[in-house]
Amino acid sequence: MKDCRLWRVVAVLALAGELAGADFTRDIAPVLTTRCSECHGPDQQKAGLRLDSRAAALQGGKSGKPALVPGRPEQSELFRRVTTTDRDEAMPPKGDRLRPEQIAALKAWIEAGADWPENDPRRHWAFIPPQRPEPPAVKNRRWVRNPIDAFVLARLEREGLHPSPPADRVTLIRRLSLDLIGLPPTPAEVDAFLADPAPDAYERLVERLLASPHYGEKWGRHWLDAARYADTNGYEKDQPRTIWPYRDWVIHAFNRDLPFDQFTIDQLAGDLLPDATDDQVIATGFLRNSMYNEEGGVDPEQFRVDAIVDRVDTIGKAFLGLTLACAQCHSHKYDPISQREYYRFFAFLNNDDEPDFEVLTPEQRAKRRALLEEAAALEREALRADPALPARLAAWEDAARTAPGHWTVLKPDDWHGQPGVKLELMSDHSLIALAHNPGEATYVVTFRPGLSNLTALRLEAIPHPNQRAGGPGRSENGNFVLSELTVTLATHRDDESLERRVPLRRATASFEQPGFPVAAAIDGTVTNRTGWAIDAGPHRRGQPQQAVFELAEPLTVPTNLVLRLKLEHKYGGAHVLGRFRIAVTTDSPPAPADPVPPAVRALLAKPREARSEAEQLAIFRHYRTTDTNLAALNARIDALFKDWPTGPRTLVLTNRVEDRRITRIFARGDFKRPTEPVTPGFPEVLLPARALAARSTGVDREVPGGGLEAGEPGREAGSGPATRLDLARWIVSPENPLTARVIMNRVWQVYFGEGLVRTPEDFGTRADPPTHPELLDWLATEFVQRGWSLKAMHRLIVTSATYRQSSRLTPELRERDPYNRLLARAARFRVEAETVRDIALAASGLLSLKIGGPSIFPPIPDGVLSLGYGAPMEWKVSPGEDKYRRGLYVFWKRTVPYPSLLVFDAPNADFGCVRRVRSNTPLQALTTLNDAVFHEAAQALALRVVREGGPTERARAVYAFRRCTCRRPSAPELEALLRFVAEQRAYFEDRTAAAVRVAAADPANPPADVNLHAVAAWTLAARVLLNLDETLTRE
């Protein structure tokens, strides 16, 4: 309670304005942190001096002179150094001298006693878990509907202010609808509410809206801001990506009120949960919303690291309200987060692969199961039907038990990809191509084999989760076409003029796609037509394959020469190897490529009696493709698999298995300057005392192997390396002081225009304290008590008296509280970008209420897409009702965002956004007046008005006004509108051609059942109404 009172005082002071004189926090701390602490702070203590605490400053550095002598600027070394004219002594040594006003402030501050509030950041309010406060006593108890009101009213009463009267019922239903489902109510819904005399009419309305499937769209969109959702990869190429299944997941998660703790865990680590469902894997798309640079010539590692940085930043913003990114280059200047802690956090996210995950409907999944069953039944039937078959199979098994030949994998000495493809060497000596993915590519790999009598080379094409569809190729379905393999001997790794071609005699492959035999890869023609490809159909993708190339004669590589392989891919469409490895043999003759897939080979290694029926059948499944007697069976099964259903592939995360990374601190945040290694861990300041106590007894700060210490939430000592799942569980641990507060603050922000903490992205020591600290803590604890149910909290907030107030700004409130910090009225603000669109479409009746699915393409002005680099992406306007779907489904291209949403401050999705700005610009006015979408809405609304609005212009005016604002116009409003319509009618009376052009979306086929002069006049009137401040505003 003491703390709460303190914050109240601080908040009042903040409201009262700035204090006179030099203030440490305002005037002194910024100078020290920006100009001194780099050399005299937590990271470095030049000359033994620290200037980040009063005690250290009083003590001084190696010189023995105190940096600070309270009351005596002239004796304070700090003051002397910043004012001296002696160049050798002047501080700061680099950059400009301090400005006169900074020096004056320092002087005044030291003279006044150098008050340095002992701001132990551990005592910062946001780092102390919320304690549940009792709702305070208030005088006007009748106003209080629930505890929220008690907190708000107590404050108002202290300030001598009264709450505003409740808003009228029309305003309330429009406010509630816009807030809960993002759509305005229909006139019928308004009428029903107005006519409902029951005392619980309002509460039932709330329940109806919370149960609406559009609730998930509205609140999901807020979350998508934080999740930086977009439909393209960003940067120069900005290619489309498929991640809308994640958006669907978000919408449905809100609709089913998935408890927020589970919501968090699924998104950060759904893939790591035992028995993870498809949904939980899809949820990890949250982290995959990072950008990805495919520009030619980029270093994949640079942008991989950037993506992790982005993920840390996003988690900091979305869940913790912490500006973690500040600690990427140096320890945080304001909050107690060291650079080391930043990289420990980073380490949680640094060992993932980034696959695309095929999303199937339950029906498709069942269909796949059925097909496999059917195929298995046919296989069993065949085994039964032919008595000789089991013996043939057994003989084949015996012969195939060991892989043919003796192969030595070679480690490449030098490699490069063109154009601008960067290959990375993996620990198994394979090379993997990441980032830039051109249509065609050539790889050149050089070896110093130190081997003689080579008779053949083996090329393995190896799948990897980081390739599209899992590889091994880089095309959309994981295929590649090796147009030509050339083997040469050369004197230098980079000199092509001194090369000798090594002739190849014959090639074999584990699998050849019809029309793309491996022989075509050594036929001497490098064209886009011939080559070796491996696609075996949708049900057998993502498999490793291999090819063996026999040398025309045994080769010994002289010690002064190198062996060079050139792999050319000319087919186009990124039919390029994604990961490959080279081996050699001296066997004579060399064995052909092993046709048995590794998975089958693993089964063959098992004794026959130890295999299950399914395993034995899996062996047969491969065998039958080799047995010409079974051609009919194979054909039947192949025919079956023609119906193999496939789904879209959405971006997800999985735990990295191969080549796990060691996270290191990057000096100055530069990925090219890795320093000491760190293991995953949480920022200390956020850990409960218990965990710290356990930690202080240990010698090591980290358990070898990356385990977290005993006592940290959710962990037992020695339970293996910490994972994203630990991170997720810690974030929603009840002991985490931030998460519940941060989420409640953002919910509050949606309803009241501003959060209780004005900086929802930053709850750190530099942020303004909450306007109502006790209310925030009450909401946070209530949220956890109610099982992290967001719907429960929405219900609570919107049924409060605070929420139901009028938003009218009286002269008194304008003077006393222009920013509504005290909540003596409801908020009034222009709706979000998507809702601007949705309102226009809803008012006109064009809106499609279809939920979920791929993004849509509304009309976009010509030329907009060519503002980005490269050929403008295809933007085929969605057909039918899709064109009129809600704003949140509009395809979001990062480098060229949809202009009508961007202009209304939709975030560009480069980074997570937890607070949209609300601008008010002339370009917005042009958009709602002239954008084809809005004009079409005006035409559609006019048509409805004329058809359904009633027989008189007066009735029509009321109808049209209600469709836009929900309320009836006042007398002056009605008159103004009618006058305008009459003027337009007169204007169009003898201008039929113009009337048709204005009235009809398709002037060649205007509607026949209406007076087009009337529709034209009403189209103009509809434009006025759709552009009203009130139409675009939630009151």
Add this chain to the structure above:
Amino acid sequence: MNPTQEYLKLITRRQFFRDCGTGLGTLALASLLNPELFGSGTGAPAPADPTLPRPPHFAPKAKHVIYLHMAGAPSQLDLFDYKPRLNELDGQRVPESLIQGERFAFIKGVPRVLGSPHRFARHGRSGQEISSVLPHLAEIADDICIVRSMRTDQFNHAPAQLFVHTGSPRLGRPSMGSWISYGLGSECRDLPGFVVLVSGKNGPDGGTSLWGSGFLPTVHQGVPLRSKGDPVLFLSNPDGMDRALRRQTLDTLEILNRETFQRVGDPEIVTRIAQFEMAYRMQASVPELMDLSREPAAIHEMYGSEPGKSGFANNCLLARRLVEKGVRFVQLYHWGWDSHGDMKENDLRYGFVDRCRETDRPAAALVKDLKQRGLLDSTLVIWGGEFGRTPMNEARNKDGWIGRDHHPHAFSIWMAGGGIRPGITWGATDELGYFVTENPVHVHDLQATILHCLGLDHTRLTYRFQGRDFRLTDVHGEVVKGILA
């Protein structure tokens, strides 16, 4: 007169405030006229128009900026930084020590030195060295300052362009024009304060983020004036609607919005009415601005521009017209300088020369024209790319085309006008043009210098976001005093 004042005059005439109660009216008036009155560091929306002119930190030299960005990064070694040694060593491998630990975008192995296929000569009284492919620029050698010692941290196009224009290689930071709009506001009330003109086959690699406002209010973002379709998106009225109809529409809209204002008292409504009026004025001013047909033939001859066409020449002429109207920051992009030598279009003897031909005359004409109109003193013109190019031939396909790979360690730009010393060459590189050896100018230094010319201290032009005061120059940047007039 700014739109708010204009609007207030308008509504005063209509005795608006008499109707709506003195207390409220006066308060709204006060807040509109004085943006600082309700200014707040907490992010609460200030009800005032954030584009109103604001005083600089100190007396400025320049009031306007025209930035000619040559997207793709032109080769400094073939334009401004003459290196005879490259021609002597042409075709020889560079020492491996030089490229040890270097990352290249496309070069592989040990590349060979590439001499310039173009000749250099000294021009003007200042004797500036300029390549023969820029004959028009050579004529104004005494008016420009060539900086040969530019450096950057980035060597891929999109990040490097973002770095030049936002101070950060990542997306999401405000661009220079937005910072300047935020710092100084706009003096032009019927055009946006920050305008973007794009020419060439492609847009710049960094996309619209290059003129995005990042975390600054979106009112500061650059507005592209397009050469096809509506010059400003949604500028023209829907079909069948003329300006008189539009006026009536706005009048009715205003009457209704005024009713709402009286009822609820929200000053945002007054701002919205003003923005609709500004939009109305833009509908007249922008087409007038874009109409080059009234420019005299001699001017078209000078620029190489042509009414009704699009391209860099027209954009240079438009830039001058925009500055005449008081627009603060005009950003041009011209694409096609990525001279890798992987095809004829990117060969230093072909496509590169075409780019020079497209840009040389208009860019020089712009400086001459500003000068003859007395505008050069108050307008800072900058010409440059996002990084430099290697002294080595990339020889990607070994097919005989010549070109250079991306190079972050040294490149050249030129500047002219507002606050810049004319007729000097600043900085130097080593004999291969690989590293800067004298007076290095980092991208952040250039940004600090541009702000300085406008009277802004780059360390004081800050915006609080996520608990930190952000700057265009991050935590870096020194004003290059040696090139100031």
